[in-house]
Amino acid sequence: xxxxxxxxxxxxxxxxxxxxxxxxxxxxxxxxxxxxxxxxxxxxxxxxxxxxxxxxxxxxxxxxxxxxxxxxxxxxxxxxxxxxxxxxxxxxxxxxxxxxxxxxxxxxxxxxxxxxxxxxxxxxxxxxxxxxxxxxxxxxxxxxxxxxxxxxxxxxxxxxxxxxxxxxxxxxxxxxxxxxxxxxxxxxxxxxxxxxxxxxxxxxxxxxxxxxxxxxxxxxxx
Numbered sequence: 001x002x003x004x005x006x007x008x009x010x011x012x013x014x015x016x017x018x019x020x021x022x023x024x025x026x027x028x029x030x031x032x033x034x035x036x037x038x039x040x041x042x043x044x045x046x047x048x049x050x051x052x053x054x055x056x057x058x059x060x061x062x063x064x065x066x067x068x069x070x071x072x073x074x075x076x077x078x079x080x081x082x083x084x085x086x087x088x089x090x091x092x093x094x095x096x097x098x099x100x101x102x103x104x105x106x107x108x109x110x111x112x113x114x115x116x117x118x119x120x121x122x123x124x125x126x127x128x129x130x131x132x133x134x135x136x137x138x139x140x141x142x143x144x145x146x147x148x149x150x151x152x153x154x155x156x157x158x159x160x161x162x163x164x165x166x167x168x169x170x171x172x173x174x175x176x177x178x179x180x181x182x183x184x185x186x187x188x189x190x191x192x193x194x195x196x197x198x199x200x201x202x203x204x205x206x207x208x209x210x211x212x213x214x215x216x217x218x219x220x221x222x
Contacts, residue, residue: 023085028072032090035064039097046105051161052219054105056212059158061097062151063208065090066201091131098150099127102157106180110173119177126184133188143195148186152193155204156183158211165218 023029042057072078072086103120110116130147140146160179164172196204 018081023082024089026078026082026086027075028068028078029082029086029089031064031068031071032086032093035061035068036093036096038064039093039101042097042101043104046101046108049108050219051105051109051164052215052222055158055161056215056219058097058101058105058154059208059211061101062154063204065094065097065151066204070201087135091135094131094150095124095128098154099124102153102180105157106176109169109176116173116177119181122184123180126187130187139195140192143197145193145195147188147191148183148193149195150187152196153180153183153187155207158215162211162214162218 024033038057038061042054042061045051045053045057068086068090072083103123106123107116107120127150130150133146137146157176157179160176167175
């Protein structure tokens with residue numbers, strides 16, 4: 001396989017260079033892509049106004065986001081190139097799952113009113129700023145983030161949405177707006193938050209299944 005240089009001259013790639021899709025076929029990266037599919041479903045259901053389904057898709061995106069790292073750490077023989085590719089893939093998917101997706105949920109729940117555009121921009125902007133910072137500087141120590149992790153936004157949003165039926169859509173849209181603005185501020189705030197790992201993964205599994213059942217039941221009743 002050959003690549004083209006800026007001068008359109010054919011330059012041989014290193015013998016170890018693999019095709020693009022060969023990196024995507026790495027098991028942890030497949031897991032990441034499944035999470036991306038969940039996010040695409042969440043975006044679709046949000047646009048068509050099926051918010052219970054959208055939130056179910058979002059929480060499963062969180063589950064697969066956590067799972068890909070666990071799979072990667074337990075795999076043997078995974079190359080450094082695969083790890084670097086996976087880190088970039090995971091970060092780009094996080095933008096879709098935990099920045100663009102909640103922004104679209106906010107816009108759709110607000111009937112795409114122009115008043116919700118600033119909020120959607122803030123959600124996406126703080127998300128990409130936070131991920132850019134993390135990609136450069138990483139963790140503070142071994143297990144601490146600077147700022148509130150983006151995936152935790154989704155965990156909180158999904159839980160709050162359980163109370164959707166207690167308020168009118170107008171009131172609840174304001175609640176969601178204020179909540180997402182608060183979370184966006186925390187995402188880039190100079191605060192230290194622990195990285196949830198270990199047994200927290202099993203808590204997430206239970207939470208994902210439980211919340212999916214409850215939201216599915218609410219969806220069925222509507």
